[in-house]
Amino acid sequence: MAANDTAHPYAAETQIAIAAVRRACVLTASVFNKLVKQETLTKDDKSPVTVGDFAAQAVINTILDRTFPDDPIVGEEDATDLRIESGRALRDRIVELANDTLSADLQPGEKEEWGLGPNHGRTVDQLLDAIDRGNYDGGRTGRMWTLDPIDGTKGFLRGEQYAVCLALLVDARVELGVIGCPNLPVAASNPSGPRGCIFVAVRGQGAYQLLLDNPLGGERTKLTIPTFTAESLNFLESVEKAHAKLSFNERVSQILGVTRAPTRIDSQAKYCALARGDGGVYLRMPVGSGYKEKIWDHAAGSILVEEAGGVISDGRGEPLDFSLGRTLGENYGIVACGKDVHPKVIAAVKQAKAEEAQSQL
Numbered sequence: 001m002a003a004n005d006t007a008h009p010y011a012a013e014t015q016i017a018i019a020a021v022r023r024a025c026v027l028t029a030s031v032f033n034k035l036v037k038q039e040t041l042t043k044d045d046k047s048p049v050t051v052g053d054f055a056a057q058a059v060i061n062t063i064l065d066r067t068f069p070d071d072p073i074v075g076e077e078d079a080t081d082l083r084i085e086s087g088r089a090l091r092d093r094i095v096e097l098a099n100d101t102l103s104a105d106l107q108p109g110e111k112e113e114w115g116l117g118p119n120h121g122r123t124v125d126q127l128l129d130a131i132d133r134g135n136y137d138g139g140r141t142g143r144m145w146t147l148d149p150i151d152g153t154k155g156f157l158r159g160e161q162y163a164v165c166l167a168l169l170v171d172a173r174v175e176l177g178v179i180g181c182p183n184l185p186v187a188a189s190n191p192s193g194p195r196g197c198i199f200v201a202v203r204g205q206g207a208y209q210l211l212l213d214n215p216l217g218g219e220r221t222k223l224t225i226p227t228f229t230a231e232s233l234n235f236l237e238s239v240e241k242a243h244a245k246l247s248f249n250e251r252v253s254q255i256l257g258v259t260r261a262p263t264r265i266d267s268q269a270k271y272c273a274l275a276r277g278d279g280g281v282y283l284r285m286p287v288g289s290g291y292k293e294k295i296w297d298h299a300a301g302s303i304l305v306e307e308a309g310g311v312i313s314d315g316r317g318e319p320l321d322f323s324l325g326r327t328l329g330e331n332y333g334i335v336a337c338g339k340d341v342h343p344k345v346i347a348a349v350k351q352a353k354a355e356e357a358q359s360q361l
């Protein structure tokens with residue numbers, strides 16, 4: 001299939017990405033139900049999440065490779081540990097899971113030539129090679145995909161939020177983002193209602209939400225970040241204290257006069273929540289460990305925010321730079337919010353930083 005043989009730019013990529021993310025979401029949900037519930041909640045064993053991560057990356061990369069064989073992929077996982085003898089048991093589970101997922105019946109709208117559906121099982125070597133298609137180093141030019149097969153692994157293990165995140169970049173600019181959130185309520189106003197959403201954004205074409213159960217035939221909900229007041233504004237932030245400096249968020253909220261408590265959500269589901277107006281600001285400032293943010297943790301989310309009418313930058317107001325390899329090497333923190341609030345948040349971050357520096361004298 002030619003890269004863009006349908007009406008809109010990136011139409012083919014969008015359909016493939018949605019189909020691939022949906023399959024990976026079905027896989028990870030089944031890993032949770034079969035493995036995590038039984039094993040991990042009773043003993044602190046991380047192997048189910050590893051199985052899910054690897055198998056989801058194998059599935060998505062297999063699907064991408066079939067349709068866009070020349071596109072490099074920057075994926076979180078690599079298969080080195082699965083190629084050695086001690087990785088055999090894990091490898092066997094991954095191969096079974098990936099093949100069950102690739103061979104599942106076609107959904108309406110999925111095409112046989114995409115490499116999905118009955119009799120599309122792969123050999124062990126093909127699947128390990130597919131995982132290693134994610135080893136690309138990234139860079140400034142050309143097309144590349146970024147993939148986080150299970151973003152928010154800690155949320156996944158807790159049975160809370162996690163996301164399957166896929167993005168297409170061209171010359172280091174994100175053009176397409178697809179995020180699958182199997183555990184996210186379809187509407188924040190009905191938290192105990194139906195769950196499972198896919199979020200899609202294409203450069204210049206807006207952002208929308210689909211139902212995970214019926215992504216190609218179902219209803220599309222267009223996403224727009226609403227206007228917030230100080231009273232209605234709330235912060236979206238990580239659950240994990242080691243991933244973002246939550247005390248700093250508290251000070252920035254105070255400076256902005258925010259009265260609502262923050263909403264803590266694992267993974268890029270925060271970007272999805274922001275894009276549909278469940279929260280007003282996503283702030284993620286470094287804890288000071290020297291950690292560099294990974295491009296697969298922000299690429300899909302960043303275009304979702306922009307196409308919903310918002311702005312994303314680092315904590316200094318600089319654009320995110322996806323051209324520097326596998327990390328956002330030069331950026332410092334993340335600020336994502338509506339256009340009107342963004343300058344105020346950057347100013348508040350600056351003030352909180354200055355206070356922090358003053359208190360350390």
Ligand SMILES: Nc1ncnc2c1ncn2[C@@H]1O[C@H](COP(=O)(O)O)[C@@H](OP(=O)(O)O)[C@H]1O
Pocket residue numbers: 076148150151152153154155238239240242243244265266267268286287289291294297
């Ligand atoms: N010290 C750190 N600072 C910031 N992010 C970190 C971190 N250690 C791990 N992470 C990233 O935080 C992601 C989860 O983000 P969140 O806190 O928003 O749920 C992890 O993704 P994975 O779960 O895919 O490994 C990981 O990439």
Ligand SMILES: [Mg+2]
Pocket residue numbers: 148150151152296297
């Ligand atoms: Mg991640």
